[in-house]
Amino acid sequence: MEPIVPLPDVLPLPAPLWLLEFLLVFTFICHLVPMNFLFGGGILAAISHARGSKSENHGRLARRLFELLPTVIAFAVTLGIAPLLFVQVLYGQFVYSSSILMANAWFWVVPLLIAGYYLAYLLRFKWDSLTGMRSGIVWVMVLIFTWIGFIYSNNFTLMLRPDVWAAHYFANPASGQLNWADPALYPRYLHMLVGAVAVAGIWIMIIGLRRKSGDVAWSNWAVAYGARMFMHATLLNVIIGFWFLVALPKRVMMIFMGENMTATVLLFAAIVLTAVAWVLIQRASKKPDSRTPAVAGAVALLGVLAMMAVMRQQLRTAYLAPYFTLDELQVAPQWDVLGLFAVTLVICLGVVAWLIKVMMRAKPA
Amino acid sequence: MNFPVWELEMGTPLLIAIVAILHVYVSHFAIGGGLFLVVMEHYANRKDDRHLRNYLITHSRFFALVTLVFGAISGVGIWFVIGLSSPAATSSLIHLFVWVWAIEWALFIVEIAAAIVYYMTWDRVSRRTHLAVGWVYFIAAFLSLVVINGILAFMLTPGEWLASGNFWDAFFNPTYWPSTLARTAICIGLAGIYALFTGVFVKHAATRARIIRLAGLWALAGTILAVPALYWYHGLLPAGAAELFAGGMPAAALAARVLVWGGIALAVILLAPIIFPKNFGPGSAITFALVALTLFGASEWIRESVRKPWVIVDYMYGNGLRPAEAEAMSTGDGILANAVWVQERPAAATTATGREIFRLACRSCHTLDGYRGLTDRLGGLDEDYIYESVARLEHMVGAMPAFPGSDVERRALARYLAQESGTTLPMLDGAEVFSKRCGFCHSQSGFRALDGSLEGYAHDELLELFPELAEMIEEMPPWSGTEDEARMLADFIQSWYAVAGEEEEN
Numbered sequence: 125m126e127p128i129v130p131l132p133d134v135l136p137l138p139a140p141l142w143l144l145e146f147l148l149v150f151t152f153i154c155h156l157v158p159m160n161f162l163f164g165g166g167i168l169a170a171i172s173h174a175r176g177s178k179s180e181n182h183g184r185l186a187r188r189l190f191e192l193l194p195t196v197i198a199f200a201v202t203l204g205i206a207p208l209l210f211v212q213v214l215y216g217q218f219v220y221s222s223s224i225l226m227a228n229a230w231f232w233v234v235p236l237l238i239a240g241y242y243l244a245y246l247l248r249f250k251w252d253s254l255t256g257m258r259s260g261i262v263w264v265m266v267l268i269f270t271w272i273g274f275i276y277s278n279n280f281t282l283m284l285r286p287d288v289w290a291a292h293y294f295a296n297p298a299s300g301q302l303n304w305a306d307p308a309l310y311p312r313y314l315h316m317l318v319g320a321v322a323v324a325g326i327w328i329m330i331i332g333l334r335r336k337s338g339d340v341a342w343s344n345w346a347v348a349y350g351a352r353m354f355m356h357a358t359l360l361n362v363i364i365g366f367w368f369l370v371a372l373p374k375r376v377m378m379i380f381m382g383e384n385m386t387a388t389v390l391l392f393a394a395i396v397l398t399a400v401a402w403v404l405i406q407r408a409s410k411k412p413d414s415r416t417p418a419v420a421g422a423v424a425l426l427g428v429l430a431m432m433a434v435m436r437q438q439l440r441t442a443y444l445a446p447y448f449t450l451d452e453l454q455v456a457p458q459w460d461v462l463g464l465f466a467v468t469l470v471i472c473l474g475v476v477a478w479l480i481k482v483m484m485r486a487k488p489a
Numbered sequence: 490m491n492f493p494v495w496e497l498e499m500g501t502p503l504l505i506a507i508v509a510i511l512h513v514y515v516s517h518f519a520i521g522g523g524l525f526l527v528v529m530e531h532y533a534n535r536k537d538d539r540h541l542r543n544y545l546i547t548h549s550r551f552f553a554l555v556t557l558v559f560g561a562i563s564g565v566g567i568w569f570v571i572g573l574s575s576p577a578a579t580s581s582l583i584h585l586f587v588w589v590w591a592i593e594w595a596l597f598i599v600e601i602a603a604a605i606v607y608y609m610t611w612d613r614v615s616r617r618t619h620l621a622v623g624w625v626y627f628i629a630a631f632l633s634l635v636v637i638n639g640i641l642a643f644m645l646t647p648g649e650w651l652a653s654g655n656f657w658d659a660f661f662n663p664t665y666w667p668s669t670l671a672r673t674a675i676c677i678g679l680a681g682i683y684a685l686f687t688g689v690f691v692k693h694a695a696t697r698a699r700i701i702r703l704a705g706l707w708a709l710a711g712t713i714l715a716v717p718a719l720y721w722y723h724g725l726l727p728a729g730a731a732e733l734f735a736g737g738m739p740a741a742a743l744a745a746r747v748l749v750w751g752g753i754a755l756a757v758i759l760l761a762p763i764i765f766p767k768n769f770g771p772g773s774a775i776t777f778a779l780v781a782l783t784l785f786g787a788s789e790w791i792r793e794s795v796r797k798p799w800v801i802v803d804y805m806y807g808n809g810l811r812p813a814e815a816e817a818m819s820t821g822d823g824i825l826a827n828a829v830w831v832q833e834r835p836a837a838a839t840t841a842t843g844r845e846i847f848r849l850a851c852r853s854c855h856t857l858d859g860y861r862g863l864t865d866r867l868g869g870l871d872e873d874y875i876y877e878s879v880a881r882l883e884h885m886v887g888a889m890p891a892f893p894g895s896d897v898e899r900r901a902l903a904r905y906l907a908q909e910s911g912t913t914l915p916m917l918d919g920a921e922v923f924s925k926r927c928g929f930c931h932s933q934s935g936f937r938a939l940d941g942s943l944e945g946y947a948h949d950e951l952l953e954l955f956p957e958l959a960e961m962i963e964e965m966p967p968w969s970g971t972e973d974e975a976r977m978l979a980d981f982i983q984s985w986y987a988v989a990g991e992e993e994e995n
Contacts, residue, residue, distance in 0.1 A: 133580045213583055223576075227573050242554075293830065
């Protein structure tokens with residue numbers, strides 16, 4: 125069947141293209157950090173919880189992570205809204221289509237997210253009284269978030285495949301179906317998931333560093349453990365990354381193999397920076413007392429995440445190139461409203477900074 | 490018709506209604522409840538009332554759990570659902586209002602952060618700071634309402650924007666201010682309703698009574714303030730709205746009655762917690778919450794209904810077409826030639842084509858067997874009659890857009906619907922004949938009433954009249970019923986006057 129190519133909206137873009145594209149990628153990076161804490165942190169917390177009966181260190185770590193998770197979810201969701209908005213502005217005709225093509229699953233993200241979120245709060249507030257049920261709840265919660273991530277990977281790969289849409293849609297217009305047939309889906313999802321575990325390892329390391337004064341033994345353990353998780357996950361993810369690369373359609377893969385110089389350089393730079401981060405974190409794991417390598421490693425990792433997000437956008441552009449390029453869109457900037465947004469955002473971020481300060485300075489509960 | 494259609498069995502309009510009503514209910518609470526919390530906290534601090542403060546601490550945790558999780562995520566949920574069911578309209582709104590959504594998002598971040606800090610820092614920061622956090626929460630939440638309401642009101646009354654294309658015309662549209670006022674009133678009222686709900690669980694008796702009385706006052710104040718606001722709003726609704734309330738859309742007419750009478754009932758029963766706060770228990774609190782939810786459902790239902798046949802009034806129909814596109818399709822080469830998601834091309838007078846036409850032209854509002862299902866309503870009708878009716882959708886109840894397709898497509902749709910509904914099912918009685926052959930456009934005494942014009946016709950005069958009607962009035966489909974049906978229908982029409990006559994004799 126022929127590719128189906130829906131038309132872009134007739135209303136113009138209310139801002140220059142470069143700004144919208146920048147906001148799309150930038151807000152996605154902001155979302156990526158808490159989202160990785162949530163996915164990867166949830167998995168590591170569940171594992172630590174399971175090992176908690178034998179190891180007190182793991183038990184404490186699980187407890188600590190579950191204390192933080194509800195707030196992490198709040199950040200992940202809130203920061204996720206912005207990229208979801210901008211992707212609809214720029215690629216609405218593709219995203220709405222692919223969402224409908226997997227309509228039931230996409231809709232169920234919402235009830236599942238509510239359920240997972242409440243389970244996180246349940247764990248936080250009723251940790252001790254849950255006793256025997258606790259591990260069941262922990263795994264259900266982790267499963268829910270892992271599944272939601274999978275659904276997102278499905279939608280954001282399916283939106284790139286107008287070539288398969290007709291067959292996909294007419295087979296099941298009542299409920300839709302996931303993008304099972306796409307070989308790029310699996311490595312892409314695993315790349316994200318394992319990457320999330322790596323990032324969560326760094327998060328654990330930071331938790332350990334922050335707690336230094338309180339309990340040195342546990343903090344040192346947490347730093348070392350988090351660093352180890354990062355190192356294992358990252359090694360695994362390099363392999364998955366190559367799998368992802370070769371699973372891409374040849375035409376798309378080639379942009380990272382010389383056809384698009386920025387994409388190629390970026391991929392190479394990201395691999396190098398990952399190696400740098402790995403070495404730094406390895407040093408941090410050996411010397412839990414010294415903050416410098418840990419902080420440097422975390423910053424390097426943040427750089428890697430940003431590069432990955434940019435490459436993700438390049439990937440999207442390349443996938444869609446035969447059907448659509450962004451410069452087809454009309455632009456009629458609403459500068460006044462945009463200005464209002466900028467002012468509001470600055471004020472709001474200031475207020476949030478103040479709120480965080482209040483929280484940090486609050487007496488311990 | 491740029492997008493695929495989700496053929497959800499229960500019908501996407503129903504799904505939207507459920508998600509939207511739940512979300513709106515909670516999100517207005519999230520705003521009014523925020524105000525309630527800070528005002529009460531002020532009061533508790535000033536009186537140094539420990540019991541009230543303890544209650545507020547518990548209430549704020551409940552508040553945070555409801556608003557942070559259900560309120561916030563169901564809001565995202567509406568976005569998911571409208572994207573799945575009205576992608577074209579969602580895309581329009583996103584394009585026109587990106588920066589409004591973005592502002593909404595910035596406020597949302599503050600709201601979430603402040604709600605978390607507020608419930609977590611009772612007695613952990615100075616009282617002043619804590620109150621300030623509460624105010625930050627409320628202001629952000631209220632501003633987010635003021636902002637989002639521009640988009641909601643726009644869908645109903647895009648006003649000057651249609652001609653000017655100017656953003657500010659779209660945002661400050663004709664119903665912007667009255668609906669902002671109405672929503673503010675509702676927020677205040679709901680804050681009281683929820684406070685009643687949590688107030689009944691306060692242990693200390695005197696405190697409980699005081700909270701319940703105060704909460705009752707809040708709810709009453711909100712309800713009373715809503716009256717002028719809604720009245721103002723009502724006066725600015727699109728021209729066709731009055732007709733819909735008068736029966737042009739049965740469900741909307743019912744909702745309007747529920748809203749008016751329910752509102753009055755609520756105002757009256759709210760005197761109970763104010764006058765007899767001591768006798769107010771959990772059962773009563775739940776009743777109040779349900780009454781409020783019903784009113785909410787009714788008002789949201791009305792808001793959705795008066796917009797028909799549009800999703801954005803005068804800009805886009807419920808089926809995702811702009812008027813010019815619909816016009817081009819119906820006068821040009823039809824739906825299938827222009828729609829993107831089509832399997833069978835070119836159109837032929839087959840049920841396969843009909844199925845696609847149904848999906849593209851009707852599925853956004855109807856299902857076959859579920860919500861607004863058509864098979865029930867069309868069962869027993871002949872294909873020709875359906876074919877003729879589809880040409881006249883804009884005259885039927887429900888305020889539908891005109892059929893945008895070609896003649897072949899109309900034939901195909903009729904064939905498909907007739908097959909799905911069963912043409913051979915016999916009609917049982919005159920009432921059924923009336924509802925299926927006339928009732929799409931008339932009722933006995935409500936919408937486009939017939940009891941006036943058909944009074945005094947003898948049985949055989951009616952039989953003669955039915956085939957002539959369509960010749961007299963073009964909007965009516967030609968009579969194609971059987972002789973049996975005509976007889977049953979005539980009997981039925983005559984029975985209207987028999988009943989009325991008997992009543993007069995008594």
